[in-house]
Amino acid sequence: xxxxxxxSACAYVEFARLHSExxxxxxxxxxxxxxxxxxxxxxxDLEINGPSLYGFPPLIERLAxxxxxxxxxxxxxxxxxxxNHLAMSALFDPGDDVLVEExxxxxxxxxxxxxxxxxxxxxxxxxxxxxxxxxxxxxxxTPRTRLIVLTNLHNPSSxxxxxEALEKVGEIARSHGAHVLVDEVYLExxxxxxxxxxxxxxxxxxxxxSLTKAYGLGGLRCGWILARPELAQKxxxxxxxxxxxxxxxxxxxxxAALDHLPAIARRAKEMVEANRNTLRAMAGxxxxxxxxxxxxxxxxxxxxxxxDAENFCRLLREEYETSVVPGRYFDRPEHFRIGLxxxxxxTREALARLALALRQWQNRTS
Numbered sequence: 584x585x586x587x588x589x590x591s592a593c594a595y596v597e598f599a600r601l602h603s604e605x606x607x608x609x610x611x612x613x614x615x616x617x618x619x620x621x622x623x624x625x626x627x628d629l630e631i632n633g634p635s636l637y638g639f640p641p642l643i644e645r646l647a648x649x650x651x652x653x654x655x656x657x658x659x660x661x662x663x664x665x666x667n668h669l670a671m672s673a674l675f676d677p678g679d680d681v682l683v684e685e686x687x688x689x690x691x692x693x694x695x696x697x698x699x700x701x702x703x704x705x706x707x708x709x710x711x712x713x714x715x716x717x718x719x720x721x722x723x724x725t726p727r728t729r730l731i732v733l734t735n736l737h738n739p740s741s742x743x744x745x746x747e748a749l750e751k752v753g754e755i756a757r758s759h760g761a762h763v764l765v766d767e768v769y770l771e772x773x774x775x776x777x778x779x780x781x782x783x784x785x786x787x788x789x790x791x792x793s794l795t796k797a798y799g800l801g802g803l804r805c806g807w808i809l810a811r812p813e814l815a816q817k818x819x820x821x822x823x824x825x826x827x828x829x830x831x832x833x834x835x836x837x838x839a840a841l842d843h844l845p846a847i848a849r850r851a852k853e854m855v856e857a858n859r860n861t862l863r864a865m866a867g868x869x870x871x872x873x874x875x876x877x878x879x880x881x882x883x884x885x886x887x888x889x890x891d892a893e894n895f896c897r898l899l900r901e902e903y904e905t906s907v908v909p910g911r912y913f914d915r916p917e918h919f920r921i922g923l924x925x926x927x928x929x930t931r932e933a934l935a936r937l938a939l940a941l942r943q944w945q946n947r948t949s
Contacts (some may be wrong), residue, residue, distance in 0.1 A: 584884045585695070586753060590646040593598065593688065593689065593690050593693045593694075593914040594693075595688070595689035595690060595693075596690060596765070598908070598909075598912060599908075602906075603708075603906050603908065604822075604906065605900055605904055605905055605906035606896060606904040606905070607903070607904055607905040607906070607929060607932055607933035607936055608905075608906050608922075608925060608929070608933070609905060609906060609907045609921045609922050609925070609930070609933045609934075610906040610907055610908050610920075610922060611922040611924060611925060612738070612739075612769075612796060612798060612881055612882050612908075612922050612924070613683065613795055613796035613799060613801060613881060613922075613924050614772075614796065614798060614799040614854060614855065614881060614918070614924035615796070615799050615854065615924060615925050615926055616796060616799045616801070616802070616874050617799035617800050617840075617847055617850070617851075618838060620723055621843075621846075621847070621850075622839045622840060622843055623835065623839065623843060624835075624836065624839045628835065628839070629832050629835050629836070630831060630832065631831060631832060632831055632832035633678065633740065633834060633835075635794065635828055637819040638654075638657070638658070638659050638750055638819070639659070639829070639831070639838075640654075640833040641834075641838050642659060642660060642683060642689050642805075642834050642838050642841075643657050645838060645841040645842070646659065646807050646841070648771070649841060650780055650782070650807075650809060651779065651780075652780075652784075652809055653812070654895065655812040655815060656782070656809055656810060656815055657807055657808075657809060657815070657933050658807060658808040658809075658810060658813060658815050658818045658819055658820070658822070659805070659829065659834075660791075660793075660806040660807060660808060661804045661825075661826055661829065662793050662795060662801070662804045662806040662825065662912065663766060663768045663791050663792060663793040663795060663796075663806045664690060664806075665806060665825065665826065666691070666791035666792070666793065666806040666807060666808045667691060667694055667766060667791050668694050668698075668817065668825070669740050669765070669808065669818055669821060669822055669825060670764055670789050670791055670808050670810070671694055671695055671698055671700075671730065671732075671764065672821055673814065673817055673818055673821055673900065674729065674730045674762045674764065674789065675695075675698070675700055675729040675730045676699070676729070677698065677699025677700070678700075678701060678731065679700055679701065679727055679728070679729040679730070680700070680701050680702075680703055680725050680727040680728040681700035681701070681702050681703070681718065681728070681729065681730045681731075681732060682702075682703045682704070682705055682723055682724055682730070682732065683695060683696045683702055683703070683705075683731075683732040683733075684704070684706075684707050684715075684732065684733045684737070685703055685704040685705065685706050686703075686707065686713075686739060686740075686884075686910075686913040686914045686915045686918075687732075687734070687738075687755070687913065687914065688734060688738040688739070688766070688913070689912045689913065689914075691732055695730075695732065700730075701727070703723050703725070703728070704723065705719045705720045705722070705723040705724075706719050706739060707719075707740075707742070709886070709915075712740075712742055712875065713737050713740040713884075714742060714745070714748065715735075715737075715742075715744040715745065715748040715749070715752065717747070717748060717751035717752055717754075717755055718816060720752060720755055720865060721755055722773075724755060724759055724761070726759065728759055728761050728772060729760070729761050729762065730761055730763075730764055731752060731756055731761055731762070731763045731764070732752070732763075732764045732766075733752070733763070733764075733765055733766070734765070734766045734767075734768075734769065734797050735749070735765050735766070735767055735769070735770055735781065735881045736769035736770055736772065736877075736879060737769075738766070738768075738769060738772070738882065738919040739884040739910075739913050739918075740875075740877065740882070740883075740884045740912075741771070741877035741879060741880025741881070741882050741883065741884075742771065742877060743778070743879065743914060744765075744781075745919070746778075746784075749763075749765070749781050749784055749788075750784055750796075753784050753785045753787050753788060756787045757785070757787050759876075761787065762787050762788070762789055763781070763788050763789070764789050764790075764791065765781040765782075765788060765789070765791070765793040766790075766791050766792070767780060767781065767791065768791070768792045768793055768795060768796045768797075769796055769797065769880050770792065771792060771794075771796065771797030771798065771880070772796065772797040772851070772879060772880050773850075773860065773879045773880075773883050774797075774848055774852035774853065774855075775852075780792075780809055782809035782810075786811055787899075789808060789809065789810045789814070790808070790809040791805065791807070791808050791809075792807060792809075792841060793805055793806035793807065794806075794837065794841075796881060796924070797848070797851055798839055798840070798844070798848065798851055799847070799850075799851060799874065799880070799924070800837075800847070803833050803836055803837045803840060804829075804830075805833070805837040805840070806831055809837055822942050851905045851924075853909050854924065854925075854926070854927060855881055855923055855924055857927040857930075858923040858924070858925065858927055858930045858931075859876060859923055860874055860918070861927070861930060861931050861934060862883065862921075863876050864925065865934055865935070865938060868935075868938035868941075869885070869890070869937070869941060870941075871884040871887070871941045871942075871944065871945045872885040872886065872887060872888065872941065873885060873888060880923075881922060881923050881924040881947075882920055882921065882922055882923065883920070883921045883923060884910070884913070884915075884918050884919075884920050884921075885918060885919065885921065886910075886915075886917050886918045887917055887918070887919070887944075889948045890944060890948040891896075891916075891944070892909065892910055892916060892917050892918060892919055893909050893916060895919070895940070895944050896908075896909045896919055898940055898943070898944060899936070899937065899940045902938045902943075903936040903937070903939060904936070905933045905937060905940070906935045907919045907920060907921055907937075908920040908922075911937040921937075
C-alpha cells in the first residue's frame, strides 16, 4: 500500500489526538465525558465474554426502539467513524464517484478516498447559513455517482438539513441510482424535539450515528448504521473483516446507558444550553469574528475577519492556553471551530480568553 495513503489518511484525527488538548479546551465537538459512576451498574452486571452473534440482541432492541426502526435494520458498530467506513465500503466500488458536502468533516472525505472513490464536492455555502441545497447537488452529480455524503446536523456549522431538503436529495439520488449516507451523530443533540432519522425518508437513505457526541459516551464506542434489512445483512458480514466481535462489557454498558438515556440527555442539554447562552451573551466581545450561533448542536464555525486564522489559532493556544480547531480541517482556512459541549465554567473562561486573543489579534493586524 502507498505509504502516503497511510500517513496522510486523516490529518484531523491526528490533530484531535495529539494537538487539541489545552487548559481551556474549545476543540472538542461533543459533550464532556459522562462518568461511569452515573450509570446504575455494578461489577456484577458485567461480563468479559458474551454471545458471538451478529448484534447483541438487548442492545439491538434498544437501538431499534431509540431510532424507531425494526431491529433488522440496525447494525451495531465501533462508533460513528467505523459506521461510516463500513457503510461506504458497501455502497460504492473503487473508481466510483462519491459526492461529499463542503465544508465537511475531514474523515468523511479521507475515508471515501481511502476506499478508492473519485471524490467530488458540493457546497454548503456560508452566505446561505450552510443550508443543504439540492440545486448544488444537481450541479455536481454525475452518471457515475453512487453515493452522496452529508452530515445532519452539519459538521462544523450545526445547521440542520431539514426534511424538505433531504427529500430533494433523496429524489436526486434515486434518479441516478445512488444512495445517500447521512452522518447523524450530531442530530442526537437536538434534545428538545428529536428529529426522526433520514433513514425513514426512503430506501436510498443510510444513516449513521452513535452515543458519542450528544451524550458524552464516546468510550462505549456504541455506534450504529440504519439500513434496509438486505443491506444490513451485507454490512454485518462485511464487518467480519473489520470488527469481528465487539467488547462485550461495552455492549452491556451501552444497554445500561440506553436504559438511562433520558437522564444522560438532561445533563447534556443543560451543559450545551448553558454554553450557548454564554456565547450569545458574549457575542459583542467577538467583534472581529463573523459569528452565527446555531439554535442546536455542539459546534460553532466562525470566520476570522482579518489575518491568517491558522496563526490566530496558534496565538490562542500558546498565549491564552485555549484550543479551537483550525478551519483547514474543514476546507475553510479562514474559519475555526468552537465546541460548546465542555464544562460550563471552563467554557466561560475559554470564551473570555478567546475575546482577549481577538483584541490582541486585531491590534496586530490593523
